[in-house]
Amino acid sequence: MGANPETSERDKARLQWRCRRGMLELDLLLEPFVENVYDKLSEEEKQQFHALLDFQDQELLECLMLQKKPEDGRLNGIISKVRSTV
Template sequence: MYTEADKNRIRWRSRRGLLELDLVLQRFLAHEFEHLDEATLAAYDDLLMLPDNDLLDLVDGRTDSDDPRFQSLVVRLRSWQAPGNQQ
């Protein structure tokens, strides 16, 4: 079970050094974060362990994840890209 402190830590870890990635993650957090179930929240928490460039490649669609826990989450993140940023 994720506590509010755990969720705040995840929100903080969602702030990234790459502006493009930061914008997508902040949009995702604003609209979907409070609706994530425990399994999806755990997958998102693990996804944040990736380096910024690798995570951006996933979100931009340049690469795909082999981890089944990430696949639907990455699709959701891709939907929060700004128009014109999608490849």
């Protein structure tokens, strides 16, 4: 994420738009997280959050509702963080 405040604001907007998904459940999990928590994450956690956003909607929902474990076990931490902010 760029140091320029203008750039970082745009990056945030871009990220917020990527959290607009096909399911209400995902909107309600992701949008407040980006709004309130994302900026406080470590760089590594930010990367993990971006990796989550690459998931297809159905798979993402199953992982965030703990009905399925992500293939990459390193994402479990960020999943817990998203869950804890709803």
